[in-house]
Amino acid sequence: MSKSLTCLLAGLAFLIAVSPASADLVAYYDFEDSQNAPSLSGPDLTETGSGHTLGVAGGIVGNAVEFTGADGNVLTTNLGFGGGGTNQLGDNFTVSAWYNLDTVPSSPTGRFFVYEGSTDYDISYGLRSYSDVDGFADTQTFTNGLGSILYADAHTAGQWQHVAHTYESVGGVTTIRTYIDGTEVDSPLEGSTTSLVSEAINIGNARNTALTRGFDGKLDEIAFWDAALPAESIISIYNTGLSGLAIPEPRDPSTYIVQDFYDISDNLSQGVTLGTNGDLNVDGVVNFADFRQWRDNAPASVLAAAGFAVPEPSTVVLLGGVLAVLGLRNIRCR
Structure with a gap:
């Protein structure tokens, strides 16, 4: 030779x-209904409670789901990670979501959850108020066993915002990065990969033992990939939504x-x-x-x-x- x-x-x-490696889009929910995109492998959503309405006008793209903050009300995707659940994202994955509050939290305990694990909080993203300033809401990543990161993020009711979380496992250590409106915020959380397991993910409320933290507003364009996407991908996802374009199958x-x-x-x-x-x-x-x-x-x-x-x-x-x-x-x- x-x-x-x-x-x-x-x-x-x-x-x-x-x-x-290829990052496959596993589930995409546009909330015109409770179904996953037909060509994708992930499950449809399970509906609990009556405090939400699918197909409501005014989404970031098309229609959205409207939550009223009702207790016991949640949409669940049976996507698991870290060995939990019947539909597996694995140890490396990304979640992307758009949210729009009708009202802002009025106290630190009055939290509105965009999503959280169904039986734990190994994945969690919510909004709460740690400020006396009217109309000020903080966004928070909280992960069981690893702690939390609080972002002083002023959110105006009626305004769409985007969040993305990436979970990347290398050598038995998972790094969790949080992006708000396309930009990574603060330092990532790090912890043992084996400690991060979820059987399913609740949308619009907290875990099943804390369903008193219902979201009050609209959610739209929630998607899951089975890899930790790079920052360039998060920017692309954010810009796609800003342009009024749906996530393509x-x-x-x-x-x-x-x-x-x-x-x-x-x-x-x-x-x-x-x-x-x-x-x-x-x-x-x-x-x-x-x-x-x-x-x-x-x-x-x-x-x-x-x-x-x-x-x-x-x-x-x-x-x-x-x-x-x-x-x-x-x-x-x-």
Whole structure:
């Protein structure tokens, strides 16, 4: 084998090794009804109580769900993480949600929860008041065993805000990051991955033993990915909602075309609007995971038209295609 081909093979092995795994959109609730998007693997929502109305006008995108702050009222998604639940997000995941209060909390104990674990608070995000200033609400991440982080975030009733949480496990330690309106706030929480387990996640209220903390206002566009998304993805998710665009469902691979290959090449390592410009896995960034998605699922005729031999591409063709999609045509071994 020539030195140049050996170098290219080594480079390809490195790129595959360091490229991120695909982040799949598992569940997306637009609250037109209680159903998950049809093409996704996650469950539909379970409804408890009557203090909410689905399909209410005035969502950040389309309609929303309106909560009245009623006790015992909650929507539940049976998505578990850390080994809990029948539908697994795993130890690495992201949750994204839009919320809009009708009123602000009037006391530290009068908390409004956007979401919390159904049986614990290994995941939790709520709003409360630690200030005497009228109309001032604080947002809080609280995680069982790890403590809480309080953000002095003035929220105006009737105004939409966005929150995203990422849970990333490395070497048995989970890092939890909180983003409000597209920006990471404060320092992350860190703790043992094995201590973070949830069987399901409540939306619009706290855990099942504390359902007196119902949200008072609208929630919309809540979504879950089975990976800890990078900051660029969170910005993309936030901007997508601000633009009044729904989170798109992933495309059927049978619709993949050669242009997708070029889009991935042109936008590699770029943040984009969800599901556009080569973002096949709908995580808001174009990277090697999108190339894998295209390469492993595109129709044979499309792969052949893009220069990939089918069904078993030769080393030279595969390397040429990969290097082209990565924009590395000018790499030289020294």
